[in-house]
Amino acid sequence: MTDGKIPAARLGDDGPEVGVQGLGCMGMSFAYGPTDAGESRATLERALELGVTLYDTADAYGAGENEKFLSPFFKAHRDEVVIATKFALAIPPDDPTRRIIRNDRPYIRQAVEASLERLDVDVIDLYYMHRRDVNVPIEDTVAAMAELVREGKVKHLGLSEVTAAELRAAQAVHPIAALQSEWSLFSRDIEASVVPAARELGVALVPYSPLGRGFLTGSFANADKDLTADDFRRQQPRFTGENAAANVALLEPVRTLAEAHGVSPGQIALAWVQQQASVHGLPVIPIPGTRKVSRIEENTAATRIELTKEELALLEPIAAKVAGDRYADMTFTSAGRE
């Protein structure tokens, strides 16, 4: 850190420079229980002071509410922030409670206009395909996204939860700045082929849920008992029942290292993700999500922690022992299609 700010990294070979840690804004409107709008706004401002410039949202977060919520902050700091949003999780007209995956050109063109309107900006800095619709060739999807770049609606392209083969096919159509996929001490399936492909192609990795959706911080131990009824984590196999009990025990080495460094377990989890940049030789810009000022301070401070080889080795066995999948339905993930 210089001037109290986190260091910078480049978002892909041709992408913008951003703070090496971004901010996941999803929980400010969606998925993780009750929110406090004032505290969320204060968190956004504090993040910027600390050098966080990449802000992550999606049209699906609260069915557009998250983009609307962030709009005043983005407009107040337009030249300082890199706005990332996503398309693909469409609401079918006959049932607003469901989501279907759409990657087709007509849908993309409609989705970008809706996001631009809700965000109330002229251009989206980084536009991601959120989930893959296997019925549409990825080349066609990326060609439709590239049109948006030529038209000045979008600056850079990103993909989420794609396989190495899909990433290669996409990059052959248009440069991809960032690949956003789950990556944490608990979720390491992308290391087998996706991360090497991203390194080879000059694509930055943007790990989502780097805190294991909060589980790695110790802030909850069992979703059924500790979280509200509407919390999305109650649908995730690894956070409930016997799986949760088994997975809590895996946090022991994280706690041991936290004590040794005089930091929190969450900071060790984030330091591990940040350090994957040097382990794998590519830019890694995690986007931990928080709605609290104290936590954005804690999370960004983790960029200063260096883990030794021996400490990394202590954390190495955790992921292979995790009980339960990342999602109830893994076919929507890159691992589910490999």
Ligand SMILES: NC(=O)c1ccc[n+]([C@@H]2O[C@H](COP(=O)([O-])OP(=O)(O)OC[C@H]3O[C@@H](n4cnc5c(N)ncnc54)[C@H](OP(=O)(O)O)[C@@H]3O)[C@@H](O)[C@H]2O)c1
């Ligand atoms: N591409 C995709 O498919 C996809 C999927 C999921 C998420 N995302 C993006 O990735 C972002 C981050 O992922 P995520 O929010 O799912 O998971 P995460 O960053 O691993 O964890 C977020 C959870 O941890 C809690 N937390 C954060 N900092 C903490 C700290 N220092 N101490 C204790 N608890 C802490 C947060 O609570 P508070 O908010 O109350 O602090 C929240 O419940 C999202 O916001 C979203 O933008 C993308």
